[in-house]
Amino acid sequence: MHVGSAALPEPRALTSWRVLVAVVALVILTVAAATLAVRAQIRSRALQNAVHGVEIVSSLVIDQSLTLTDITHGTNPINAAALNADVIMLKRRGEVVNLSIWSLATSQLVYSDVEPSAIEAPPPDVMARARKGDAFAVTDKEAATDTVIVYHPYDANGDGTMDAVAEVMLPRDRVDGPVAHSMNLVYASGALVLLLALAGILQVRRHQLRQDHAAVHDALTGLGNRLLLRRVAPPTLARATPERPAALLLIDLDNFKPVNDALGHAAGDELLVAAADLIREASGPAGVVVRFGGDEFAVLLGPLSGRGVARDVANEIRKRIRQPLMVAGSELEVGASVGMAWAPTDGAELSDLLSRADKAMYYAKYSGSGVAEYAATPETSPPDPRVTTLSQLGRALAGHELELFYQPVRGADAAVKSVEALPRWHHPQRGLLEAGMFIPAVAHTSVATALTTWVLRQAARQVAEWRADGVQVSVSVNVSARTLYNDALPDVIRTVAAEYGLPLSALELEVAEAILVRESARAIPAMLRLRDAGVGFCVDKFGAEYGAVSVLAEAPIQRVKIDQRFTGTAVEFPLARAIVGGWIRVAHQLGLTVVAQGVETPEASRCLVDLGCDEMQGFGIGRPMPAAELTRWLARPSAHAGPG
Numbered sequence: 001m002h003v004g005s006a007a008l009p010e011p012r013a014l015t016s017w018r019v020l021v022a023v024v025a026l027v028i029l030t031v032a033a034a035t036l037a038v039r040a041q042i043r044s045r046a047l048q049n050a051v052h053g054v055e056i057v058s059s060l061v062i063d064q065s066l067t068l069t070d071i072t073h074g075t076n077p078i079n080a081a082a083l084n085a086d087v088i089m090l091k092r093r094g095e096v097v098n099l100s101i102w103s104l105a106t107s108q109l110v111y112s113d114v115e116p117s118a119i120e121a122p123p124p125d126v127m128a129r130a131r132k133g134d135a136f137a138v139t140d141k142e143a144a145t146d147t148v149i150v151y152h153p154y155d156a157n158g159d160g161t162m163d164a165v166a167e168v169m170l171p172r173d174r175v176d177g178p179v180a181h182s183m184n185l186v187y188a189s190g191a192l193v194l195l196l197a198l199a200g201i202l203q204v205r206r207h208q209l210r211q212d213h214a215a216v217h218d219a220l221t222g223l224g225n226r227l228l229l230r231r232v233a234p235p236t237l238a239r240a241t242p243e244r245p246a247a248l249l250l251i252d253l254d255n256f257k258p259v260n261d262a263l264g265h266a267a268g269d270e271l272l273v274a275a276a277d278l279i280r281e282a283s284g285p286a287g288v289v290v291r292f293g294g295d296e297f298a299v300l301l302g303p304l305s306g307r308g309v310a311r312d313v314a315n316e317i318r319k320r321i322r323q324p325l326m327v328a329g330s331e332l333e334v335g336a337s338v339g340m341a342w343a344p345t346d347g348a349e350l351s352d353l354l355s356r357a358d359k360a361m362y363y364a365k366y367s368g369s370g371v372a373e374y375a376a377t378p379e380t381s382p383p384d385p386r387v388t389t390l391s392q393l394g395r396a397l398a399g400h401e402l403e404l405f406y407q408p409v410r411g412a413d414a415a416v417k418s419v420e421a422l423p424r425w426h427h428p429q430r431g432l433l434e435a436g437m438f439i440p441a442v443a444h445t446s447v448a449t450a451l452t453t454w455v456l457r458q459a460a461r462q463v464a465e466w467r468a469d470g471v472q473v474s475v476s477v478n479v480s481a482r483t484l485y486n487d488a489l490p491d492v493i494r495t496v497a498a499e500y501g502l503p504l505s506a507l508e509l510e511v512a513e514a515i516l517v518r519e520s521a522r523a524i525p526a527m528l529r530l531r532d533a534g535v536g537f538c539v540d541k542f543g544a545e546y547g548a549v550s551v552l553a554e555a556p557i558q559r560v561k562i563d564q565r566f567t568g569t570a571v572e573f574p575l576a577r578a579i580v581g582g583w584i585r586v587a588h589q590l591g592l593t594v595v596a597q598g599v600e601t602p603e604a605s606r607c608l609v610d611l612g613c614d615e616m617q618g619f620g621i622g623r624p625m626p627a628a629e630l631t632r633w634l635a636r637p638s639a640h641a642g643p644g
Helices: 012-065 068-073 077-092 124-131 178-185 192-215 226-239 256-263 265-283 307-322 350-367 385-398 446-468 489-499 513-518 520-532 550-554 574-589 602-610 627-635
Strands: 098-103 109-112 136-138 147-154 164-171 246-253 288-293 296-301 325-327 330-332 336-343 371-373 402-411 416-427 431-433 474-478 507-512 536-542 559-562 593-596
Touching (some): 012 147, 012 164, 226 246, 226 288, 226 350, 256 265, 265 296, 265 513, 307 336, 350 371, 385 446, 402 446, 446 474, 446 507, 446 627, 489 520, 507 513, 507 520, 513 536, 520 536, 520 550
Parallel strands (some): 336 371, 474 507, 507 536, 559 593
Antiparallel strands (some): 136 147, 246 336, 325 330, 402 416
16 A cells, blocks of 8 residues: 655654643743842842941931031041941941942042042942932942942931932841842752742741841840850859859949940940950850840850869959050040859859859959959948949938939020929938939839939929019929830829929920930830920930931920030030031021030130020039029029129
């Protein structure tokens, strides 16, 4: 039979193979398209978070230090030092690699934390976008590095005009946590699905590790925290024996508060970081070093071959911290007190060792020995002064040992406008104590609220008496953060004002600038609730936190008191005079009354009046006085004259 030329059917296997190829090709194309979309989404999200992170850095760092004058004519030493301190802190936390700021008007470098010769000016297109207020990140040209450059425009004058552009280099892993890593792990390749799966697993694991690390470490110093100590202590203490003991050391810096008060929050942080490094080095690789909070640290050692090892560590820590430390451009002598407790002889549980090491540490501080062991601490040693002050002040409130002194505040027109109420304690053993000698011990306890209520009541009664005699003054009362956040405070103020027939405008609350800067997310809503209840506010010690002008616009305040470190030097130093004048102009634009603190001389008074200061307070105006003495002082003609 003749067979024609018609094609024979293809084998089933060959047809299946072609179908499989088509399906695989379709899957690859589909996955590739999806990958491109995912990659674009990841990239977009990472860039958005990079810009957002730099906006936060700018608001917390640049806004507090740079002025339009700095951007136009170059930074002044005080602002540059403040900015540098903040950048150093951010670098230690791993949040910033480099920061440079360029003037959009002159295209000149305003500030850089690295050698200016190593910095390239931003390209013209970057400057053009920045002038339009466009914040954006550049990743392509830095793809081979571990950093991302973010350009952020900066409105120094607050009028919507872009005056500068900040070039901020971020570590790539701080752009958006695990998402940033995925930018480097997503590729359009044959192993795409596997890569995506591996990338996802790595991202989740890395994110978990970061979260775990952050939970047990102090963000400022990088040391462990209390939670880490609670995790690692039990197995260490369980292995301790009298022959091979474990030791717990508690370290308290001796002069931290004066440094923090005098040089500011950033210098205090720098000191804590320096102390942490010294304690870590002195403790050696086997020591677990943690920051307990504030200026207290702890070291866990053991089990040890003998007690001499821990004693050597304690003495080495004290020796290193006693050496002059370079902080904020100054050499400081700080010192430390160390208390020691042993496991198992002083206790087998961490809580017991902490309590006993704490007692030894306070004995070391009180006795001047510097280092003390719990076993060698006399039973008759003085109790913790914080606890003593707390209990004694509670009794003082009930026993009429407290008295209010009043410091007058004079207006530029020489009239006494208001007074500040300042508690004093007639201590049975220690004599007359100013507020700074007992308030810090109770600021974070319920006693602070009870004390504020007492001060408000006494001040309102006295102001009502003065007003009845024709002296129209108002009174300001300082409040701690704990008291400010107390939900009962509005009712207390309304009750006190009604009891003595005073308008709420006669009572003002003073809030330290440090509270507004460090706790603004909580402080400002609390102040808004009080403002709605009719309470007025004043910012105390403005400038102590490098002059965070942003708090003036955000917080519901009527008055601002400029810190005496600036007003006291305004006569002698043109730079301080310029800073004070700038703050006064900003405050006046916001409708605020400006009070100069620390006015002591006629020259200072005239200088501050010329700068536009509305009111003045200081020893040159009038010292804090008991109510009776201030009543007589107000009756004298000299009370309504300037200093001198």
